[in-house]
Amino acid sequence: MFPQPLDKSSAAAQKSYKIALPIALFIWLLPLLAVMLTSIRSGGDINSGNFWGMPTSINFIENYTAVFTQTELGRYIWNSFRVTLPTVALTLALSCLSGYALAIYRFKASLPLFFLFVAGNFVPFQILMVPVREFSLQTGLYDTVTGLVMFHAAFQAGFCTLFMRNFIKALPYELIESARVEGVGEFKIFWYIVMPLMRPAIAALAVLIFTFIWNDYFWATVLVQGDHALPITAGLKTLNGQWISQWHLVSAGSILAALPPVIMFFAMQKHFIAGLTLGATKG
Amino acid sequence: MSMSNDSMAIHTSANKQSFLRKNKLAIAPWLFLAPGLIMFILYVIAPIFQSIWISFFEWDGLSEKTWVGMANYHELFEDRDFYRSLKNNVIWLVMYMLAVPIGLFIALFLNQNVWGIRLYKSLFFFPFVISQVVVGLVFSWFYDPSNGIIALIYSLWDGKPPAILANEDYVTYGIIAAGLWPQIAYCMILFLTGLNNVSPDQVEAGRLDGAKGWRMLWHVILPQLRPATFIAVVVTVIGALRSFDLISIMTQGGPYGSSRVLAYYMYETALSEYGYRMGYGAAIAVILFLIMMVYISFLLWRMYQQEKSGG
Numbered sequence: 164m165f166p167q168p169l170d171k172s173s174a175a176a177q178k179s180y181k182i183a184l185p186i187a188l189f190i191w192l193l194p195l196l197a198v199m200l201t202s203i204r205s206g207g208d209i210n211s212g213n214f215w216g217m218p219t220s221i222n223f224i225e226n227y228t229a230v231f232t233q234t235e236l237g238r239y240i241w242n243s244f245r246v247t248l249p250t251v252a253l254t255l256a257l258s259c260l261s262g263y264a265l266a267i268y269r270f271k272a273s274l275p276l277f278f279l280f281v282a283g284n285f286v287p288f289q290i291l292m293v294p295v296r297e298f299s300l301q302t303g304l305y306d307t308v309t310g311l312v313m314f315h316a317a318f319q320a321g322f323c324t325l326f327m328r329n330f331i332k333a334l335p336y337e338l339i340e341s342a343r344v345e346g347v348g349e350f351k352i353f354w355y356i357v358m359p360l361m362r363p364a365i366a367a368l369a370v371l372i373f374t375f376i377w378n379d380y381f382w383a384t385v386l387v388q389g390d391h392a393l394p395i396t397a398g399l400k401t402l403n404g405q406w407i408s409q410w411h412l413v414s415a416g417s418i419l420a421a422l423p424p425v426i427m428f429f430a431m432q433k434h435f436i437a438g439l440t441l442g443a444t445k446g
Numbered sequence: 447m448s449m450s451n452d453s454m455a456i457h458t459s460a461n462k463q464s465f466l467r468k469n470k471l472a473i474a475p476w477l478f479l480a481p482g483l484i485m486f487i488l489y490v491i492a493p494i495f496q497s498i499w500i501s502f503f504e505w506d507g508l509s510e511k512t513w514v515g516m517a518n519y520h521e522l523f524e525d526r527d528f529y530r531s532l533k534n535n536v537i538w539l540v541m542y543m544l545a546v547p548i549g550l551f552i553a554l555f556l557n558q559n560v561w562g563i564r565l566y567k568s569l570f571f572f573p574f575v576i577s578q579v580v581v582g583l584v585f586s587w588f589y590d591p592s593n594g595i596i597a598l599i600y601s602l603w604d605g606k607p608p609a610i611l612a613n614e615d616y617v618t619y620g621i622i623a624a625g626l627w628p629q630i631a632y633c634m635i636l637f638l639t640g641l642n643n644v645s646p647d648q649v650e651a652g653r654l655d656g657a658k659g660w661r662m663l664w665h666v667i668l669p670q671l672r673p674a675t676f677i678a679v680v681v682t683v684i685g686a687l688r689s690f691d692l693i694s695i696m697t698q699g700g701p702y703g704s705s706r707v708l709a710y711y712m713y714e715t716a717l718s719e720y721g722y723r724m725g726y727g728a729a730i731a732v733i734l735f736l737i738m739m740v741y742i743s744f745l746l747w748r749m750y751q752q753e754k755s756g757g
Contacts, residue, residue, distance in 0.1 A: 165641065165649050165667050169558050181560065188569055194584045194627070195572065197595070201587075214593045261482035268475035274753060276479070278746050283490040285684055285742045289712040289731040293500055293724050294493035296717070297507075317489035320482045349474040378577035380691045385717065396579045400695060403583060410587055417580040428575045432568060439632075440639040440674075 202226055202414035209411050226415045234405075235390050236416055239398030243423070245308045246315070246383075246394050247376045251369050253316035254323050258368070259361065261320065262327025263353050267339060277328060284321030288381050291318075296385055308392045311383065315376050323368050326441060330364040331357060367438030370431045374424040395420045494735065501728035507716075511725070518729035527703055528730065531711040534618050535687065535737075538707060541622045542629060542686035546678050549633025550671075554663075556634070557641045567638060574631040582695030585624035586611060611697055614704040621692050621705055629685055633678040640674030641667075683741055687734070708734040 169177050189196070201214065203223045213219065231237045265277045295314055296305065304310030334357065342352045383397035393401070399420050406412045428435050501518055503511040522528050556567050573581065588594045591609040600607040610620040644667060652666040668675070690709040693699060699706040699714060706714070708730055714720050716727025 165644060165662065166554055166557065169560060180558065184560070184566060187555070188566060191570060192572065193595075194581075194588065195576075197588075198580075198584050212593055215595070215598050257482035257485060260478045264475040264478035268471060268478075270472065270475055273475070274750075276483070278749070279491065280486065281749065282742050282746060283486060285738065285745070286490070286494060287688060287709060287731065287734045287738050288690070289709050289727075290497045290735040291490060291493040292497075292713070292731065293507075293716055293728055294496035295489060297496075298488075298493075313485070314489050317485035320486050321490065324482060324486075349470065353478070374575060378579075380577065380579050380694070381713075384694075385713075396577050399579050399583070403695075410593075413583060413587075417583055421576045421580050424575050424577070425572070428571075429568065436571075436635060436639070440636055440677075 198414045198417055201410055202418050204411045206409070206411060209409065214410070222411070226411050227419070230412055230415045230419065233412075234402055234416075235393075236395070236398065236402065236419065238390060239393055239395040240419065240423075242308065242392055242398075243377055243394040243396075246311050247373055249312045250315040250319070250376045251372045253312065254319040254372050255365055255368060257316060257320045258323030258327045259358070259365070260353075261324045263331055263357060265324065265328040266331035267336075267357075277325070280321045280324040284318075284325065292385055299386055305386060306388050306392060311386050311392070311394075314382060314386065315379065319372055319375065323372070326368055326438070327361070327364060329441070330361065334360055363434070363437070366431065366434040367441075370427055370435045371438040373427055374435075377424050497728045497731055497735075500725055501732050503725040505724040506722045507724045508722075514725065518726050521726065522729050522733070527706065527711060528708075530703065531706045531708045531730075532733075534705065534707045535734075537618055538622060538625075538686040538689050539683065541619065542625065542682050542689075543679075545626050545629040545633045545682050546675065548626070549630045549678060550637045550675075552630065552634045553637035553641060557638065567635075571631050571635050573628040574635070576628065578625075578628070578691035579695055581624055581628060582692045585620075585627075585692075586696045589620055612701055614701055617697055617701065617705040621689075621696050624696065625685070625689060625692050629682060632681060632685075636674045636678045636681075637671065640671045644670045680741070680745060684738075687738055687741075708737075 169180055197215075200218065201209075203221050203226060204213070204218045205220050205222045205225075208214075208219055261280070265273055265280075299305040299310045299314070302310075304313060338356055339352055342356055347356075377394075378396060379394070380396040380400070383394045384400075387393050387397065390398075399416055402416055403413055406416075500511070502513060502515055504514045504517070505511040552570060556563065556570060589596055589610040591597055591607045591612075594607075596610065597607040608616060610616045648666055648670065649662070652662050657666060688709065689707055690713065693705055693707060693710045694713075697705045699710050703711075712727045712730040712734065715723050715730060
């Protein structure tokens, strides 16, 4: 283990490490702590410039209800769910299939197609922006939740196919061979033999995609205009324009916007990190 | 006699089966691929070529396109705003790279076995999970010269705080600092995973050879962290070139366009109150795409080498 494990170093070193740790964390998370504190301040505190002292009163309930009753924030959050959850499902379905095809079958186009998915995953969004917006306008998908879902699912299929393909490739190939010898059909092999083994990969990608899509801001601004389909990220930007220097409300809104992916992360931490660090150990 | 008959029978049936199997195996992958590939081509691959095509036109998105050939590119190479955005992209790339060593440093700091360290690691990773919109809002408030934390620090010695986001010289660095916060967290988690897989034998061997501290890190640990370092550099480069959200939230490219990067300049040109010049915007996007292609090609080349050697 590196650095040298603490229990092998002096008592003083151990002690100072244990003091340094919470201090470092406090500084690291200071932006978040400040936002949390601000989100429960009163409007009076904000107006008098009391941002860093003790709050004169705790307005937790007032501020958080105000955010929901005075603005469309609740609707934006609902829209985010309407975009994110179908995207996760659709992306997983697409990438399980295509990842399986690229991992199991040996055909000439396999590697070029794999590279196509990988390369597409890294292109700048701006090169897609004008044509995708145009396509959405023509098909009537502009300014709809469906339009956003379709684009996200297609784009995320790149990264997810890469992930799935590498995951399936690491499974024992004999499983498939022996099933074929038994005469099991190709789709049945996929569905009954490979899919059950893919659960960890599916879980990892599900949390990862959830977070990516929930936090998407660019496509939400490009493909959506109206409140009826606006996700929370773009909604928060709109609200920030309306709540000029009402930082307690901005903060409360920010906390609410950040909450779902944060909960997701803590609930499924192991999978999340497994997905993110794919390839960090080998390759 | 009967033996050889049997083996003949087995042989022909195997032949027949393998013929069928061969065909089945040739068609099946395309059926599995079709849904994902069609969607991907429709939404990702085709638009790249469409954008390149559009960049040869003058087009407001509504009326007919007018062919202008290379005119958009000629204009681009004379456009001072374009060079300014390009320069900011370079600053982003260079400064963003700080996320890699800082992430490594924090990972080394946290790579201990003390009580509660797992929770510490998750909390350090926290900023990465949060939307850039939220990060941008928080940091704009931090930089606020009347109420932000910078103002608070300056007020300790009665200094006049700089208005970071309103200053043409500081603004890009201010936004990059906000972007580094989640990016460092990302690199940190990559290195923590890498450190987990460092071979204890080699560390012990290094210790026996008298390697300590920096020497140990440089000669024993870093070589083993190469995969993690590679991925950290890749995601940081991509992140730097993709920077858009923070600029849109914190400054909208201002003041006077001084914090624009290519991604934002493209958006502003093609799709904002500043006008609907789709062709010109597409030309900017093509330049950004070409820059990105350098990295993508390198990445694919490296993957190809691995596929060749590893099967």
